[in-house]
Amino acid sequence: MSSPAEPLTEKAGNVDIRIVDVAKEFGDEAALYGVSLHIRAGELLALLGPSGSGKTTLLRIIAGLEVPDRGQVFFGEQDATSLPVQQRRVGFVFQHYALFRHLNVADNIAYGLRARPRGSRPAEKDIRRRVSDLLDLVQLSGYERRFPGNLSGGQCQRVALARALAVEPRVLLLDEPFGALDAKVRKDLRGWIRQLHQRTGQTTIFVTHDQDEALELADRVAILNDGRLEQVGSVDDVQDRPETPFVMAFLGDVSHFIAEVVDNQLLIQGRPVPVDPPADLSGKVRLYCRPWDLRLAPAGEGHIAGVVTGIRRVGSLRRVEVTSPADTKIEVEVPAATDLRIGQDIGLEIVRGRVTE
Amino acid sequence: MSDVSVSRVGPSLRRSGSGWRSVTTEPRAVRWIAIACAIAFLAVFLVLPLTVVFAEAFRRGVGAYWAAFQEPDAQAAIQLTLTVAAIAVPLNLIFGVAAAWAIAKFEFRGKSLLITLIDLPFSISPVVSGLVYLLLFGAQGLWGTWLMEHGIKIAFALPGIVVATIFVTFPFVARELIPLMQEQGTADEEAALTLGASGFRIFRTVTLPNIKWGLLYGVLLCNARAMGEFGAVSVISGHIRGLTNTIPLHVEILYNEYNFVAAFAVASLLAGLALVTLAAKTLLEWRYGHVLASRTPH
Amino acid sequence: MSKALAVKLRLKQPSVIPGFGLTLGYTLTYLSLIVLLPLAVLLIRASEAGLSGILAAATEPRVAAALWVSFGISLLAALVASLFGLLVAWVLTRYDFPGRDLVGAMVDLPIALPTAVAGIALAALYAPNGWIGGPLERLGITVTYTPLGIFVALVFIGLPFTVRTVEPLIAEIDRDQEEVSATLGASRVKTLWSVMLPPLLPAMLTGFALAFARAVGEYGSVIFIAGNLPYVSEIAPLLIVIKLSEFDYTGAIVIATIMLAISFLALLAINLVQAWSRRRFGDV
Numbered sequence: 001m002s003s004p005a006e007p008l009t010e011k012a013g014n015v016d017i018r019i020v021d022v023a024k025e026f027g028d029e030a031a032l033y034g035v036s037l038h039i040r041a042g043e044l045l046a047l048l049g050p051s052g053s054g055k056t057t058l059l060r061i062i063a064g065l066e067v068p069d070r071g072q073v074f075f076g077e078q079d080a081t082s083l084p085v086q087q088r089r090v091g092f093v094f095q096h097y098a099l100f101r102h103l104n105v106a107d108n109i110a111y112g113l114r115a116r117p118r119g120s121r122p123a124e125k126d127i128r129r130r131v132s133d134l135l136d137l138v139q140l141s142g143y144e145r146r147f148p149g150n151l152s153g154g155q156c157q158r159v160a161l162a163r164a165l166a167v168e169p170r171v172l173l174l175d176e177p178f179g180a181l182d183a184k185v186r187k188d189l190r191g192w193i194r195q196l197h198q199r200t201g202q203t204t205i206f207v208t209h210d211q212d213e214a215l216e217l218a219d220r221v222a223i224l225n226d227g228r229l230e231q232v233g234s235v236d237d238v239q240d241r242p243e244t245p246f247v248m249a250f251l252g253d254v255s256h257f258i259a260e261v262v263d264n265q266l267l268i269q270g271r272p273v274p275v276d277p278p279a280d281l282s283g284k285v286r287l288y289c290r291p292w293d294l295r296l297a298p299a300g301e302g303h304i305a306g307v308v309t310g311i312r313r314v315g316s317l318r319r320v321e322v323t324s325p326a327d328t329k330i331e332v333e334v335p336a337a338t339d340l341r342i343g344q345d346i347g348l349e350i351v352r353g354r355v356t357e
Numbered sequence: 358m359s360d361v362s363v364s365r366v367g368p369s370l371r372r373s374g375s376g377w378r379s380v381t382t383e384p385r386a387v388r389w390i391a392i393a394c395a396i397a398f399l400a401v402f403l404v405l406p407l408t409v410v411f412a413e414a415f416r417r418g419v420g421a422y423w424a425a426f427q428e429p430d431a432q433a434a435i436q437l438t439l440t441v442a443a444i445a446v447p448l449n450l451i452f453g454v455a456a457a458w459a460i461a462k463f464e465f466r467g468k469s470l471l472i473t474l475i476d477l478p479f480s481i482s483p484v485v486s487g488l489v490y491l492l493l494f495g496a497q498g499l500w501g502t503w504l505m506e507h508g509i510k511i512a513f514a515l516p517g518i519v520v521a522t523i524f525v526t527f528p529f530v531a532r533e534l535i536p537l538m539q540e541q542g543t544a545d546e547e548a549a550l551t552l553g554a555s556g557f558r559i560f561r562t563v564t565l566p567n568i569k570w571g572l573l574y575g576v577l578l579c580n581a582r583a584m585g586e587f588g589a590v591s592v593i594s595g596h597i598r599g600l601t602n603t604i605p606l607h608v609e610i611l612y613n614e615y616n617f618v619a620a621f622a623v624a625s626l627l628a629g630l631a632l633v634t635l636a637a638k639t640l641l642e643w644r645y646g647h648v649l650a651s652r653t654p655h
Numbered sequence: 656m657s658k659a660l661a662v663k664l665r666l667k668q669p670s671v672i673p674g675f676g677l678t679l680g681y682t683l684t685y686l687s688l689i690v691l692l693p694l695a696v697l698l699i700r701a702s703e704a705g706l707s708g709i710l711a712a713a714t715e716p717r718v719a720a721a722l723w724v725s726f727g728i729s730l731l732a733a734l735v736a737s738l739f740g741l742l743v744a745w746v747l748t749r750y751d752f753p754g755r756d757l758v759g760a761m762v763d764l765p766i767a768l769p770t771a772v773a774g775i776a777l778a779a780l781y782a783p784n785g786w787i788g789g790p791l792e793r794l795g796i797t798v799t800y801t802p803l804g805i806f807v808a809l810v811f812i813g814l815p816f817t818v819r820t821v822e823p824l825i826a827e828i829d830r831d832q833e834e835v836s837a838t839l840g841a842s843r844v845k846t847l848w849s850v851m852l853p854p855l856l857p858a859m860l861t862g863f864a865l866a867f868a869r870a871v872g873e874y875g876s877v878i879f880i881a882g883n884l885p886y887v888s889e890i891a892p893l894l895i896v897i898k899l900s901e902f903d904y905t906g907a908i909v910i911a912t913i914m915l916a917i918s919f920l921a922l923l924a925i926n927l928v929q930a931w932s933r934r935r936f937g938d939v
Contacts, residue, residue: 026668065547067669085550085671098548102566111562112552167552381833383843388750395746396758398739402811403764405786406776413779452685459679465667471682473922477690480918482872483770484892485911488899489693492700497904499696524689546672556673578767585769587875592896605771605875612775612879621779624772631767639760 014203015076015170016041017062022071024057032057033227034071039171039205044197046218047207050250053224055207056175062205063173064088075170091164091172095179097156099148105159106131106144112167134162137196154185161193165202174206178213190217211251215239223247245356248288255294255330257304259287259355266355268303277355285355291319291333293352296340302347306330308340322348410628413621425611425622433599434607434623440515441603442583445522449579453530454572458560461538462546472535478527486524487592490517494593513595518603521589526579533575534568541567570645574638581634585627694915701912704905712909717885718894722913725891728802729870732809733817737863739810740817741855747818748825762818765811770875777808778879800882805890808876813866820862824855857932861925868921871914 017039024032032054039045047055060066062073064085072081080088099108109131113122122130135141138158148156157177164172177193178186194217197204208214214221215235222232223246231243242248245256259268261282266273268287277285299305309329310321313336320332320340330348334340382388415422425431456475460468478486492498494511504511511517545567549559565572587605594601602610604627611620667675701709712718746752747759765773781788781798788798798804828851836846874892881888891910898907 063551065550065671067671085547086553086555088551089553090551092548092551094544094548096544098544100545100548100563100566111549111554115549115552115554115558115562163548163552381830381837382749391742392746392750392752395739395743399743399758399761401787402807402814403761405780406773406811407764407768409780409786410772410776452682455678455685456682458674459682462672463667463670463675463679465675465679471686473926474686474690476922477694480868480872480922481694482874482892482895482911482914482918484874484895485697485872485914488895488907488911489697491899492696492904492908493693497902520689524693527689543670543672550671560674581767581769585772587769587771587774588892591874592899605769608771608775617779620775624769624775627769627772628776631764631769631772634767635760635763638763639756643756 014041014201017171017203017205018072018074019058019062020072020074022058022061022068022073024054024061024066024068026057031227032061032068035224035227035229036071037222037229037232039203041203042201043219044194044204044206044217046214046221047205047224048211048214048221048250049209049224051209052226054227055209055224058224059173059175059205059207062171063090063092065092089167089170091161091167091169093157093160093164093172093174093177095176097148097160099156099160099163101148103147104144105135105140105146105148105151108148108159109134109163109166111163130166131162134166137165138162139192152185153181154189157181157189161196165200170203172202172204174204176208177206178208178210186213193217215251223250225250242354245286245288248354253291253331254288255291255328257287257289257350259285261285261355268350271303273303273350273353275350275353275355281355281357285357287350287353287355289350289353291331293350294330294332295349295351296320296332296334296338297347297349299345299347302349304330304348304350306346306348308342308344308346311340311342322346407628407632410621410625413617414625416621417618421618422622422625425619428619430599430602431607431619431623434602434604435626437515437518437601438584438603441519441522442580444519445526445583446576446580448523449526450530450572450576452527453532453534453575453579456531457534457538457568458564460535461541462543475528475531478524483525483586483588484592487521487589490521490524490589490593512593513597513601515601517593518590518601521593522583522586525586525589526583529579529582530572530575533571533578537568537571538564570641574641577634577637581630584630697908697911697915700904700908704909708905709909709912712906713913715906717889718891718906718910720886721889721891721894722910724802724805724887724889725871725914726917728805729809729867732806732870733813733863733867735806736810736813736866737817737859740814740862740866741821741859743814744818744822744825748822763815765813765876766815770812770873771879773811773876774808774879777804777811777876781807781880799880800884800888802881802888804880804882805877805888808880809870809873812873812876813870816865816869817859817862820865821855821858824858828854857928857935860928864921864925864928868918871917871921 019037021034021036022032023034049055061068072079110127113127138161140158220234221238223230225246231238231247239251248254259266261277266275266277304324306322306324309323312319316336317333318336320334322330322332491512494517495501545563546559549563585605590603608620608624779785783792832850833846836850877890878893883889883893891914895907895910
């Protein structure tokens with residue numbers, strides 16, 4: 001397991017990548033408005049966002065497949081902004097793999113090596129050895145002569161990965177790497193990519209719209225919305241300390257309430273809430289709560305009154321939907337053993353939450 | 358009417374053991390009448406004309422058939438047609454690939470206008486196509502006097518026939534490649550770019566293998582039309598026997614001289630070419646259906 | 656604001672794929688030399704004749720008759736080709752029968768078969784002693800050397816266009832819609848007429864226009880069967896050839912210009928129909 005991977009652990013080519021104030025406008029597609037981002041050498045970073053947020057555009061700008069309208073891209077100390085894609089030495093894995101259908105697996109992987117100018121092209125013997133090393137790495141030994149048309153989606157994905165790694169890229173870029181795969185394969189491949197990253201230490205950036213995927217796989221997550229960077233941080237950062245309402249809402253179910261700050265104390269309907277508001281806020285504010293930030297209380301107690309309008313089982317817990325008199329729906333997570341019925345009057349107590357303007 | 362046929366279908370299908378008719382098709386009787394009508398129509402309009410070519414060609418036997426090709430004029434016509442196609446087809450092939458690359462791989466303004474202009478020769482009468490070149494190169498044409506003074510012959514000579522043929526076969530390769538390459542998108546080329554390949558290498562090792570069957574089909578169509586073009590060549594060639602007569606023009610002359618067997622014999626050559634083209638098309642579609650883009654005919 | 660404008664004014668979206676300048680430059684040069692320049696010369700020569708000259712030449716009785724024959728019969732032939740085209744396309748896509756692939760391949764024959772070959776074949780077939788002409792003659796119907804002969808040739812020429820334009824649409828018909836229609840209690844005839852036919856209509860119109868445009872300009876397959884009697888069965892393209900052989904360049908240019916104008920109108924109609932159906936039915 002370790003010997004074939006040996007020549008691939010070289011980290012010399014790994015660089016950090018700095019994106020400085022990059023902007024790109026299209027006619028009507030996903031645009032970017034002044035995004036700056038630093039990707040550390042050797043890290044696994046997720047670009048997370050809904051469709052149309054500009055995450056794929058950013059990935060393609062890093063690769064050199066799109067030219068930004070303004071801003072710069074640095075690979076280490078080198079300004080790569082106007083460096084042609086052929087000379088950037090990036091490994092790009094396309095969403096639908098873009099394997100060359102007329103070439104077999106081995107020739108696909110060798111493509112980048114054979115495309116090198118005669119002077120720097122490895123000998124055919126070395127190309128073949130490298131191909132077989134890479135096939136070992138992606139666990140597809142023996143598939144050399146197969147054609148992409150005869151491979152499953154997960155196998156295609158791994159060939160595409162091997163092809164991208166063959167050129168010893170300075171950074172590996174993956175566009176929605178699991179988008180086209182079914183649930184089971186997706187889960188396997190996730191763990192496998194994590195493992196591969198640990199072994200090769202390759203700087204890797206991947207684009208995804210799936211928050212679970214980003215949180216499970218990445219060291220750090222950059223969240224994009226509408227062409228702007230909302231937050232960059234570790235998985236814990238973005239989950240526990242979301243900086244914007246968008247991040248809060250995008251990373252899971254969230255309910256929000258209108259609250260009031262009086263004398264640095266947060267109040268809902270006159271009752272104090274055990275959440276410290278930021279010092280610079282006063283007057284009407286918004287309070288965001290996740291389903292586990294709330295607790296059920298007997299009718300007439302708690303901060304908010306409501307009626308139970310839905311109950312469903314989620315794993316070992318129960319999700320309860322409570323409808324307030326103002327007709328907003330609030331999700332609350334409670335132990336499965338809680339005794340509830342639809343139509344029951346109930347109170348809600350806020351335990352935790354995040355306050356914004 | 359539908360009620361009648363539906364009620365009649367029950368028993369007839371029970372006989373066939375199914376007992377149930379899908380709602381997405383017509384009653385069996387209606388289906389067979391429609392099939393019979395379509396086949397009868399196609400037989401009268403397509404199969405019989407094709408058959409009659411070969412029947413007339415061999416009416417006086419194989420000897421008479423062969424004799425038609427022994428004539429020096431016939432051989433000159435065949436040679437001229439091959440020469441014209443050998444020049445016109447490669448030129449339109451290069452144009453078709455270049456146009457399809459520009460149109461399918463890039464977004465730019467005026468693209469749909471460009472596509473319309475490329476299609477233009479399809480909607481122009483072959484006779485008019487011949488005429489416009491006569492207006493350029495003919496004795497009364499724009500450059501006629503100048504050409505005459507310098508002793509260059511274009512109209513009523515090989516170059517005129519070649520340009521007229523290029524004109525009428527102009528869109529074939531491009532028409533075939535544009536939708537195909539648009540369908541394939543640019544991901545493969547981008548993948549090759551990230552792997553460090555140069556533009557020409559990408560075309561040769563990635564794009565060309567993806568489009569080769571569509572390209573082959575476009576070239577076949579272009580060639581069939583180039584060898585068979587009649588109206589445009591008829592106007593520009595001047596009908597000089599043994600010199601500027603292509604195969605179709607030679608067929609016309611023989612026919613007008615009531616030399617029917619020879620006319621149909623020579624025509625059978627072109628009919629055979631048409632059949633080969635159709636067979637190749639069917640084979641390509643059947644074998645590589647996914648690599649030929651869906652398209653409207655020319 | 657100015658930025659958005661700049662994006663709109665950009666002639667080409669930037670792309671990393673190489674070869675745009677080379678291929679587009681070559682395309683435009685070749686297109687201009689082969690197609691645009693000669694057509695421009697034709698139009699300039701026509702404008703030299705002036706509007707009165709064009710009108711005078713177009714209303715010359717023999718020219719008017721030829722244009723009438725060409726356009727009238729082309730319209731009829733395109734109409735018949737459209738109807739049979741729909742039938743053939745329907746049978747080929749919806750029904751399974753032995754030899755279907757062979758029949759499907761035959762549909763393109765009029766495109767692949769050189770027009771002169773088709774011309775003499777049709778002439779021989781419909782001659783009074785021919786395979787079809789003989790029996791028809793006994794019924795008192797003469798095809799060769801009459802407008803009917805032109806009609807037959809033009810239906811032959813138009814058929815592939817009308818079949819191939821509706822074929823992909825019939826193949827794409829959503830079976831769900833038929834089934835929904837049936838579950839809502841519609842008879843099969845009602846379903847065909849009110850659910851399945853309307854989406855095919857734009858394609859049929861396109862096929863009709865293509866067949867018409869091709870028929871108007873057709874020369875080789877018509878002249879052998881038509882007999883070419885002035886005022887009766889003489890088509891406009893043939894008259895161009897006759898004018899040229901008489902060195903009446905102006906007459907030839909005028910007829911050619913009128914035919915060009917009609918072809919452009921047909922092309923425009925096709926584009927409008929397609930734009931309309933895209934708006935109405937989404938991408939076709």
